[in-house]
Amino acid sequence: VPEFILEEPEPLKSVHYEMAHAGSDVMEAFQYNTHRQKMKEIGREQDLEKINRIALRLAHQVAEEKNLLFAGGLCASKIYKKGETEDEVQAMFEEQVRWSKEEGVDYIIAETFSVFEEAKIALDVIKSHNLPAVVTFSARKNVEDGSVRTFDGVLISKACRELLENGAALVGVNCTRGPETMLEVVEEIVKVCPPERVCALPVAFRTTKEAPVFFSFTDSACPANNPVYPRGMQPFSASPVEIQQFTKRCMELGLKYLGICCGNSGELTRTMAEAMGKKQPASRYF
Numbered sequence: 552v553p554e555f556i557l558e559e560p561e562p563l564k565s566v567h568y569e570m571a572h573a574g575s576d577v578m579e580a581f582q583y584n585t586h587r588q589k590m591k592e593i594g595r596e597q598d599l600e601k602i603n604r605i606a607l608r609l610a611h612q613v614a615e616e617k618n619l620l621f622a623g624g625l626c627a628s629k630i631y632k633k634g635e636t637e638d639e640v641q642a643m644f645e646e647q648v649r650w651s652k653e654e655g656v657d658y659i660i661a662e663t664f665s666v667f668e669e670a671k672i673a674l675d676v677i678k679s680h681n682l683p684a685v686v687t688f689s690a691r692k693n694v695e696d697g698s699v700r701t702f703d704g705v706l707i708s709k710a711c712r713e714l715l716e717n718g719a720a721l722v723g724v725n726c727t728r729g730p731e732t733m734l735e736v737v738e739e740i741v742k743v744c745p746p747e748r749v750c751a752l753p754v755a756f757r758t759t760k761e762a763p764v765f766f767s768f769t770d771s772a773c774p775a776n777n778p779v780y781p782r783g784m785q786p787f788s789a790s791p792v793e794i795q796q797f798t799k800r801c802m803e804l805g806l807k808y809l810g811i812c813c814g815n816s817g818e819l820t821r822t823m824a825e826a827m828g829k830k831q832p833a834s835r836y837f
Contacts, residue, residue, distance in 0.1 A: 552584045552593050556605050563606070567613040573817040574824025574831035575810075578614035579660055580607040580651070582624035586643045589629075603647060607654040622685075623651025625661040625677075631669040633703070640669060644676040651682075658683035662752075663726045665689050667705040670714065678718050685808070686714050687725040687750060690736045691764050699736050708739045715744055723750035726812045727765060729758035729789055730797035737801060746805025753797060755814030756787045765813070788814060791822040798826035 556563055567578050582603055590599045607623060614621035625647055628640045648659060659677045661684060664670040670686055677684040690699045690707050699707050711722040722744065724736050733753040740749050756765045768779035768787050776783040794811065801809055809827065811819055821833045 552589045552595075553581055553602075553606075554593065554595065556581065556585075556602050556609075557595075557598055560605055560609055564609045564613065567610055569817045570815075570820055571613055571617040571619060572831070573820035573833045574829050575619070575820055577620040577622050577810075578610040578617075579622040579624055580610040580654075580656070582606050582647060582651075583626045583662070586626070586628060586647060588643060600646075600650060603650050604654065607651060607656070611654060611656075620657045621655065623648065623654070623656040623659045623682075625659060625673050627664045627666070627669060627689075631666050631672075633668060637668075637672060641672050641676060644673050645679075648676050648680050648682070652680050656682065658685060658720065661686045663687065663689045665691060665702045667701040667703050667710045667713075670701075670710065671717070674714055674717060674719055683720040684718070685721040685723075685750060686719045687723045687752065689726045690724045690733070691727050691766075699739070706739075707736060708743050711740050711749070712743045715748060721748050721750050721808055723752070723806075723808070725750075725752035725810075726754055728763060729753050729756045729765065730793050732758040732760070732763040734797065734800055737804065737806070741804050741806075747807050749806055750808035750810070751797075751801055751806060752810040752812045753789075754812045755789045755794070755816070755819055756784055757789050757793065758787075784814065789819075791819060794819050794822045795826045798823045802827065 563581055585602050587599055590596045611621050625644055628643055630636050631640050659682050661673040674684050674686055688707050701710055714722045730753045737751045754765055762768050766780050770776040770779050824831055
């Protein structure tokens with residue numbers, strides 16, 4: 552939970568400026584894990600609305616100043632259980648989307664979903680507020696036949712197609728996989744979805760066929776660094792060249808909405824923006 556937003560909001564604002572300077576087209580409010588369940592877990596449920604509104608206003612200020620899109624955010628609740636918690640999850644999403652709309656977002660990014668049915672709830676809530684929805688899955692589970700599915704057994708490609716059919720503006724994948732192993736998932740999605748409505752946001756780490764998601768890293772060079780996730784990730788960082796190659800391949804496939812998830816930096820954002828043909832303020836320094 553990004554508790555620091557409540558006490559020290561200015562560093563977050565500086566990150567928004569850094570990403571705007573590097574070439575981002577969107578300022579997304581830092582609402583990841585700022586939902587009721589997480590705030591309850593850390594004993595700060597009374598600050599729920601406050602943390603969301605601060606995050607939204609910081610992103611909005613920079614978006615307005617730099618003439619960029621402004622997005623609100625949702626993430627997986629971690630408490631979804633079919634037949635048990637649907638109403639609770641819906642209520643959690645409802646309040647965050649309502650606050651986002653009141654703060655003037657252009658659209659909502661619902662990200663890092665591992666369960667298809669929960670992603671459907673998020674989409675329905677966003678649609679009920681008449682806001683465009685970008686919905687992305689965390690593609691973690693390789694099953695025996697080599698396919699990648701949600702935790703409730705739906706092919707990621709099929710899940711994306713169904714969400715498009717149900718009114719999502721964009722669908723795709725984010726988090727857990729780096730450039731190399733995310734590409735194989737993207738290639739499956741574009742077989743059944745229009746590529747211009749598919750998005751991809753890998754983590755900035757060098758996942759491989761042997762370690763397809765960043766949870767599976769093992770540091771043999773420094774055993775004391777194990778378990779690698781979440782505090783020992785630096786030795787596995789992806790380079791700007793890898794981000795550039797990923798971006799170009801996605802563009803060849805027809806994708807237009809790209810970004811970077813965990814481990815991102817201004818340099819990597821600049822690299823991606825330049826690979827997409829943008830010249831932004833930071834470009835003149837390299």
